[in-house]
Amino acid sequence: MKKQDVHQPDAVTSQTSKPIVFEASLITVLLLASAVFVAxxxxxxxPKIAAIAVLIAVLQIFAGGSFLSMFVYKSHLTWKEFCGVGLALGSLLTFGFDQIxxxxxxxxxxxxxxILFLPLSIWKSRLKIDITIAQNDLTxxxxxxxxATVYLILSPEWFWPLPLALLAITIVxxxxxxxxxxxxxVIAACLIPISVxxxxKRPIGWWIEDSDVALYEAISRTLGHWGFRDNINGAGTSTNYHWFAYAWSGxxxxVSGSPDWVSNTRTIPLLITIGTVLIIWAILERLS
Incomplete structure (x- = not known):
């Protein structure tokens, strides 16, 4: 069996008929989780809400990544694919089960x-968790x-992440x-105080993007507490549309006991942006 890079969620290929085994780096996932927590x-x-949200996201990554490893037959799986697609599939699976x-x-x-897909994929020899602690400058x-890309995408709406994005670019x-x-x-030294x-100096309520925030919050609370079969905006009716993202925030x-307005305006936009960037990054790497 020929082993590739063991410090990323890459694949171990075999010249025999043995199935591909994806090695998911726990350290890489934890590094990503730490970056999300800081963001x-x-x-x-x-802090408490952020920690619980990150924990949920990590569980979703491993649930979705494990599910992916069981059904995708590739000779190589990068950590961006494992985390990005894992977050997308894992969030869909978790809030899907929650709603059902x-x-x-x-x-x-x-x-x-x-999350039961994790031990199942390990048992079926489709996934291996690598816990090796090793420095990886590329990661x-x-x-x-x-x-930097995530902050750039969020900048038009939130405005304050722009200096942070430029700072990350200069570090790269x-x-x-x-x-x-x-x-x-020199540029980084100038950007640090600007970022701070x-x-x-952000104004209070910088996260309010439009007047529909109250509607989004109502849908989120409905789905989180009663599910799609009910609707806080219309008693006796079901929530028939527009509920995937709000089931996630709900x-x-x-689970976290989050205060009003937090998940829909900050947590979910950040997680969605990170997942999207990871998937796009993985696609670009495939095409390059």
């Missing part, structure tokens, strides 16, 4: 059932570049382009 804290998400069993006796933990650089340049290190260091100032709200 949530900067976004004024309370919302009014049953197992409603309190039904959303965790998809660190990728995380910085992905963070400093790491990857030695001849530009002096210039990038942009965070500290799940996080209920």
């Amino acid at each position: 949530l804290l900067i976004s004024e998400v309370p 069993f919302r009014n049953t006796d197992i409603s309190g933990f039904a959303w965790t059932l998809p 660190t650089t990728d995380l910085l570049a992905i963070s 340049v400093w790491r990857e382009m030695p001849k530009w290190r002096k210039h990038s260091a 100032l942009s965070i500290l 799940l996080i709200d209920r």
Whole structure:
């Protein structure tokens, strides 16, 4: 059996008829989770809520990544694919189970059932969790570049992440382009106080994007507490549309005890952006 890079969720291929075994790096997932946690804290998400939201996201990544490893037959699976597609599939599976069993006796933990794909995929020799602690400069650089992209995408709505995005870009340049290190260091030194100032001087309610926030919150609370068979905006009717993202935020709200307005305005936009960037990044790597 020929083993590829064991520090990323790559595949171990075999010249025999044995199935491909994907090695998921626990350290890489934890590094990504740490970056998400810091981003949530900067976004004024309370620490407890941020920690629970990240824990839910990690469970979703492993649930979705395990599901992916059982049905996708590739010779190589990058950590961006494992985490990005894993988050997408895992969130769909978790809030799907949560909605299906919302009014049953197992409603309190039904959303965790998809994590059973993890031991199942390991048992079927489709996934192996790598717990090796090793420095990987490429992964660190990728995380910085992905963070910069996420902040750039969020900048038009939130405005304050722009200096952080530029700071992350200059750090990537400093790491990857030695001849530009002096210039990038000077630029980074200027961007650090600007980034801090942009965070500290944010107006109250900077996360309010439009007047429909109240509607989104109502849908989220409905789905989180009663499921799609009910509707807080119309007693006796079901929530028939527009509920995938809000079922996700409703799940996080209920499990974490999140205050109003937090999940829909900060937590979910950040998680969706990160997942989207990871998937796009993985696609671009495939095409390059």
